[in-house]
Amino acid sequence: MxxxxxxxxxxxxxxxxxxxxVDREGPxxxxxxxxxxxxxxxxxxxxxxxxxxEEKMLQYRPADFYEKNGVKTLLGRRALKVDPTAKAVHLExxxxxxxxxxxxxTGSRPFVPPMEGxxxxxxxxxxxxxxxxxxxxxxxxxxxxxxxxxIGAGLIGLKCAEGIYQRVRELTVIDLAPRILPNVLTEAPxxxxxxxxxxxxxxxxxxxxxxxxxxxxxxxxxxxAVDFDVLVVAVGVRPNTELAAGAGCExxxxxxxxxxxxxxxxxxxxxxxxxxxxxxxxxTDRILAILPNAYMQGETAGRCMAGDDAVFDKAIPMNAxxxxxxxxxxxxxxxxETYLEQDEAHYKLLVTRDNRLVGFIMIGDVDRAGIYTxxxxxxxxxxxxxxxxxxxxxxxxxxSRAERAKKxxxxxx
Amino acid sequence: xxxxxxxxxxxxGCHLCEYYCAFANSxxxxxxxxxxxxxxxxxxxxxxxxxISFAVNCRxxxxxxxxxxxxxxxxxxxDGAVQIDSDKCVGCYTCILSCPYGALSTSNEGAIQKCExxxxxxxxxxxxxxxxxxxxxxYEER
Ligand SMILES: Cc1cc2nc3c(=O)[nH]c(=O)nc-3n(C[C@H](O)[C@H](O)[C@H](O)COP(=O)(O)OP(=O)(O)OC[C@H]3O[C@@H](n4cnc5c(N)ncnc54)[C@H](O)[C@@H]3O)c2cc1C
Ligand code: SF4
Ligand code: SF4
Numbered sequence: 001m002x003x004x005x006x007x008x009x010x011x012x013x014x015x016x017x018x019x020x021x022v023d024r025e026g027p028x029x030x031x032x033x034x035x036x037x038x039x040x041x042x043x044x045x046x047x048x049x050x051x052x053x054e055e056k057m058l059q060y061r062p063a064d065f066y067e068k069n070g071v072k073t074l075l076g077r078r079a080l081k082v083d084p085t086a087k088a089v090h091l092e093x094x095x096x097x098x099x100x101x102x103x104x105x106t107g108s109r110p111f112v113p114p115m116e117g118x119x120x121x122x123x124x125x126x127x128x129x130x131x132x133x134x135x136x137x138x139x140x141x142x143x144x145x146x147x148x149x150x151i152g153a154g155l156i157g158l159k160c161a162e163g164i165y166q167r168v169r170e171l172t173v174i175d176l177a178p179r180i181l182p183n184v185l186t187e188a189p190x191x192x193x194x195x196x197x198x199x200x201x202x203x204x205x206x207x208x209x210x211x212x213x214x215x216x217x218x219x220x221x222x223x224x225a226v227d228f229d230v231l232v233v234a235v236g237v238r239p240n241t242e243l244a245a246g247a248g249c250e251x252x253x254x255x256x257x258x259x260x261x262x263x264x265x266x267x268x269x270x271x272x273x274x275x276x277x278x279x280x281x282x283x284t285d286r287i288l289a290i291l292p293n294a295y296m297q298g299e300t301a302g303r304c305m306a307g308d309d310a311v312f313d314k315a316i317p318m319n320a321x322x323x324x325x326x327x328x329x330x331x332x333x334x335x336x337e338t339y340l341e342q343d344e345a346h347y348k349l350l351v352t353r354d355n356r357l358v359g360f361i362m363i364g365d366v367d368r369a370g371i372y373t374x375x376x377x378x379x380x381x382x383x384x385x386x387x388x389x390x391x392x393x394x395x396x397x398x399x400s401r402a403e404r405a406k407k408x409x410x411x412x413x
Numbered sequence: 414x415x416x417x418x419x420x421x422x423x424x425x426g427c428h429l430c431e432y433y434c435a436f437a438n439s440x441x442x443x444x445x446x447x448x449x450x451x452x453x454x455x456x457x458x459x460x461x462x463x464x465i466s467f468a469v470n471c472r473x474x475x476x477x478x479x480x481x482x483x484x485x486x487x488x489x490x491x492d493g494a495v496q497i498d499s500d501k502c503v504g505c506y507t508c509i510l511s512c513p514y515g516a517l518s519t520s521n522e523g524a525i526q527k528c529e530x531x532x533x534x535x536x537x538x539x540x541x542x543x544x545x546x547x548x549x550x551x552y553e554e555r
Contacts, residue, residue, distance in 0.1 A: 014481070042484040046503040052485065056501055060486040292482030292511060299481070320510040329510045366506060368515025370478075378513075389462075394515055396469055397460045401421065407514065408419035408467065410555040 001026035003305060004089055004097055006079045006243060007105030008032030009041060010291050011272025011298035013061055015103045018302020018310070020069050026306070028071045029097055031089060035076035036130060037063070041107075042291060044133035048163035057130070082247035084265050101267050101305040104255065105298060106240035108273040108289055112233050117213035124231040127160045136164070139230045145169050149218055149226055151210065152234035153180040155321065160232055161202055162323050172226050174205040174218070184319055184330050189347050189361050196326045239274040239287060252276055254287045259311040261301035269305055271297035277315040281332035281358045281376055288317055314377045320366070329369040332359030332376045339391055350391060355382050357390075368394040414493035415554050417457075417530070417539055419467050424459070424549035426466035431455035433544035434470075434528075437536050454520060456528040457541050457550075468541070468550050470528040471495060471516040479508040479517060479527075487525075494532055499524035 003019055005012045008030050016028060040060040046052045066073050078092040082102065089097045110126035118124075123139045125132050140146050148168045150157045153175035165171055175182075179190040180197070194204060205226070210218045218226045239254040249263040250256045254276040261269045272294035276285050296312045303310035318331035336353030346364035350357060350372070357375040371394035374380075382390075389398035396404055432448060434455035439447035457470035477495050480488045487501035488508060502524040508517050509525070520526035530552075531539045542552040 040484045040486060042505065043503060046505075051503050052501070056485075059501060291484050292478070292507065295481045318510055320506040322504065322506065327506055329506060331510065366509055367518070369506075369510050370508075370512035370517075371515045373510055374513035395460055396467075396514065397462050397465070401465075404421060404467065408421070408469065408472075410418055 001306065002098065002100045003028045003103070004099035004101075005030045005103045005105055006032070006082075006089060007107055007272070007274075008034060008036075008038050008073070008075065009105060009107050009272060009294065010038075010060075011105035011107070011274075011294040011301075012103070013038055013065075014295040014298025014300075015105060015269075015271060015302040015305070016069050016071055016298075018299035018304075019306045020302075021299075022303055022306035022308045025070075026100075028069065029074065029099075030066070030071055031074045031077055031079050031091065031097060033076070033078045034129060034131075037061075037075075038065070039130055040291070041128070042159070044127065044130060045159040045163035047130075047133050048137060048160075048167070054130070079243060082243050082268070084247045084268060087267065099267075102269065103261075103298070103301045103305060104244050104249075104263070104268065104270040104274060105272050105294075106243060106274045107294075108237035108239045110233065111236040111238045113235055115210055115213060120215050121213050121231050122215065123229060124233060127156055127232055127234050128237070133163075136160075136230070136232065140164060140167050146229040147227060148172070148230045148232065149174065149228035150232040150234055151175075152236065153177065153204065153206065154183060154234065154236065155181065155319065156237070157232070157234035158197070158323060159321065160234055161197065165200055165202055165324065170203075170228075171201065172203045172205060172228070174208055174210065174220070174226070176207065176209045178207045180204065180206070184317075185328075185361060186334055186349070188342075189328070189349070189363050192347055192363055193323060193326065193328060197323055200324045237273070237289060239289075241274055244268070244270055244274070252285075257297070259300075259313040260304045260309075261297050261312065262304065269301040271301045278313070279316055279333070280314060280379070281316040282335065286317075288315055290317070290319060292318070316373075316376055318373060320369075326363065327366050328361070328363045329366040330359075330361045331369075331373050332357075334359045334361070341391075352382060356380070357382065371395065414473070415530075415552055416473050417470060417528070417542060418551050418553065418555060419469075420549050420551065421465070421467040423547045424466045424468065425547050426459060426461045427546065428459050429544050429546060430457050430468050430541035430550060431459060433540045437531050437534050437540035438526075440534075454518065454526070456518065456526055458518075469514060469516060470541070471512075472514055473528075473530070478511040478513065482507050482511040491532075494530050495527070496529050496533065497525060497527055499526075 147170040255270040273289040300312040351359040435453035436447040441447035
């Protein structure tokens with residue numbers, strides 16, 4: 001079996017490891033536009049922060065990863081078209097790569113809405129790739145003297161803010177939404193986090209947007225203006241679905257796949273940020289652009305491509321992020337009955353629906369949060385555990401003795 | 414592979430495993446030097462309530478969610494044991510979000526710490542098991 005993967009991020013790594021768990025022999029070719037050995041994409045903010053180095057980032061998998069796994073890489077090369085009849089991928093440089101089974105792991109790209117005057121802004125970047133981080137690093141320079149404007153108070157915008165806040169003269173984040181992290185947090189925890197980030201010198205302009213740009217000024221919808229030296233556009237991302245669509249795969253906002261990561265076209269699989277997932281916490285289909293999900297989908301795709309019978313049907317939105325020393329962990333959906341615990345330093349919200357835990361938000365103390373995540377992921381009936389204990393804190397004491405004997409006494413996931 | 418298994422009904426709740434763990438990973442030559450006047454941060458912890466107690470540490474899952482979700486590649490499987498490279502870890506806590514057992518914890522150095530079955534320290538075998546007076550944790554193949 002001849003395997004081809006387009007993309008070289010986490011979904012591709014999952015695919016490679018999934019294939020190799022089943023088939024040690026079949027040749028694998030990875031085609032990717034980015035010229036680098038695979039790196040952990042979320043690390044780009046930690047690179048600017050000085051918490052990692054480029055060298056360490058590139059060890060998301062060891063230097064001999066491709067060689068050990070029998071993977072041929074075509075890096076710095078862009079795939080233009082997938083021909084499902086001839087079963088070949090055509091590259092921009094004219095080459096073509098035949099496949100028996102293909103996995104599309106093309107991720108997403110920054111969405112830059114049309115904004116008047118944006119073209120006239122010289123020092124600007126998105127925040128998605130190692131090259132973006134290097135570009136931003138160069139624009140900031142060594143003197144901590146730049147005024148930076150970030151458009152977008154979502155995860156990427158705020159991770160960018162964390163990465164650079166100690167290296168700038170002034171940092172402003174603007175978002176049309178009335179609160180920060182609108183996709184991840186509800187109002188109260190968002191305001192706790194906002195206060196914390198503000199205490200580190202970051203200014204937020206919420207419920208506002210840029211009406212037009214002059215080269216170093218953003219004129220706002222509200223009438224005000226912000227002067228800046230460097231602009232970061234982190235409004236959102238859009239899945240790269242064109243190759244799949246061109247091959248005839250069914251595509252909505254993202255590529256549609258089943259629980260085996262197969263697309264609607266035979267022998268073409270897809271995984272990661274470019275696909276639509278089924279979120280079991282909210283029971284809806286949506287794009288879950290998070291790294292663990294990319295790995296699971298990729299691994300499932302790889303196993304199935306190699307003939308195994310794997311499924312991944314436990315996707316939920318979830319996120320762990322620290323911002324300037326304050327940690328937050330969130331998962332699932334916030335639609336249901338809520339249990340809130342809050343004091344000065346900590347915030348904890350549990351959400352239940354139909355005898356299940358469906359979501360939670362923890363800020364500050366996030367100890368053992370994964371026990372909550374597992375209750376959502378495994379859809380554990382709450383009447384089978386001691387819910388009072390689980391409300392108090394994540395603990396295995398809440399499970400029955402028999403269940404605990406399974407968990408700690410020999411059967412492991 | 415040999416793993417640490419828990420016999421809940423034998424657990425006395427004495428917390429000795431926690432002390433042995435802290436000592437084993439302290440790099441110090443004696444238990445007194447390692448533990449005296451220190452607030453310990455062991456990688457195994459006792460849960461206890463109403464006369465029930467048991468130890469929890471990493472299960473070294475065959476299908477480890479922490480490894481799959483790690484954003485930096487700091488968590489890997491080495492000869493069946495799940496190990497952490499604290500030098501690569503950026504402290505994002507995605508592994509804390511992922512682990513169904515609550516088996517990872519934050520360490521004083523900003524990175525994450527977890528049980529590595531004493532494979533990387535001077536003891537080579539889980540010291541907590543050797544220190545348990547009642548065989549409430551055992552190190553064996555099951
Ligand atoms: C700043 C930032 C912080 C983040 N933080 C977190 C976090 O804390 N936790 C978390 O879970 N997630 C986080 N994410 C999201 C996470 O990075 C993604 O979910 C994950 O990287 C998706 O992996 P992927 O393999 O699907 O796609 P990608 O990693 O995007 O890989 C896609 C690859 O495909 C290549 N490609 C695309 N089109 C073509 C083509 N036509 N030809 C050839 N190659 C092509 C691209 O060059 C790219 O290398 C963060 C993202 C960003 C940007
Ligand atoms: S840390 Fe948790 S998820 Fe990872 S191997 Fe140990 S028990 Fe399994
Ligand atoms: S905290 Fe460290 S070990 Fe855990 S997922 Fe993040 S980088 Fe990996």
